[in-house]
Amino acid sequence: MKVANRKAANRKIANSLLAALPGKSYQRLLPGLEPVTLNFGDVLYEAGQKMQHVYFPGDSLVSLLTLVNGRMALEVGMVGREGMVGIPLALGAAVSPVRALVQGGGTAMRMKSARFAKEIRNSPQLLTEVHRYANALMAQVSQTAACNRFHVVEARLARWLLMTRDRMQSREFRLTQEFLSHMLGVRRVGVTNAANALQKRKLIGYSRGAISILDEKGLQAAACECYAAVNGKGNGTRR
Numbered sequence: 001m002k003v004a005n006r007k008a009a010n011r012k013i014a015n016s017l018l019a020a021l022p023g024k025s026y027q028r029l030l031p032g033l034e035p036v037t038l039n040f041g042d043v044l045y046e047a048g049q050k051m052q053h054v055y056f057p058g059d060s061l062v063s064l065l066t067l068v069n070g071r072m073a074l075e076v077g078m079v080g081r082e083g084m085v086g087i088p089l090a091l092g093a094a095v096s097p098v099r100a101l102v103q104g105g106g107t108a109m110r111m112k113s114a115r116f117a118k119e120i121r122n123s124p125q126l127l128t129e130v131h132r133y134a135n136a137l138m139a140q141v142s143q144t145a146a147c148n149r150f151h152v153v154e155a156r157l158a159r160w161l162l163m164t165r166d167r168m169q170s171r172e173f174r175l176t177q178e179f180l181s182h183m184l185g186v187r188r189v190g191v192t193n194a195a196n197a198l199q200k201r202k203l204i205g206y207s208r209g210a211i212s213i214l215d216e217k218g219l220q221a222a223a224c225e226c227y228a229a230v231n232g233k234g235n236g237t238r239r
Contacts, residue, residue, distance in 0.1 A: 014058030054086030061104030080167025
């Protein structure tokens with residue numbers, strides 16, 4: 001993780017939660033915000049670990065993973081430019097219940113947890129936006145749990161790619177089979193079969209750890225209804 005140039009980061013508010021704040025509220029937060037670059041594969045928190053910072057992604061993407069038996073991981077949510085990583089801090093918890101893993105490298109703004117706790121107590125506008133996003137994240141987590149239990153891998157992969165596209169604003173992603181198997185909670189062969197099926201339908205391109213969306217409308221038709229359900233509940237992507 002690298003600290004970015006502060007002047008460059010201030011030219012545009014890439015994070016939608018921060019951008020939704022009134023100008024004065026954002027300016028109040030600015031001295032405590034530090035621009036950073038998140039790299040693919042970075043672990044921001046481990047489950048059970050104290051959270052030292054909160055993160056407001058710009059063009060980066062973070063997966064929230066729950067661990068089983070201390071080793072097997074399953075994605076229960078994802079956070080992009082629509083929200084923040086570290087929601088438990090806004091609810092009075094200092095320890096992360098999940099592993100926060102950078103799925104898409106890019107920029108973010110971060111703030112020390114102690115500073116964030118102070119700011120959220122003193123800023124009704126920040127509290128409102130964080131609570132609004134927390135509600136959307138809870139809806140996403142609940143829908144993802146049902147999706148992982150009831151829907152086939154091909155439809156889940158299509159849903160997951162669309163959600164990733166929305167947050168990264170890109171149709172191309174760097175993804176390995178191992179990474180996707182963690183995201184979807186299936187073995188590599190299941191990921192391979194699902195990706196090959198979508199590729200045969202010319203909905204995606206998949207080669208050497210990279211996926212590109214070729215037919216967005218077709219991919220949306222192939223996705224399970226969970227994609228539309230999460231969007232309908234306000235996923236916060238604010239296009």
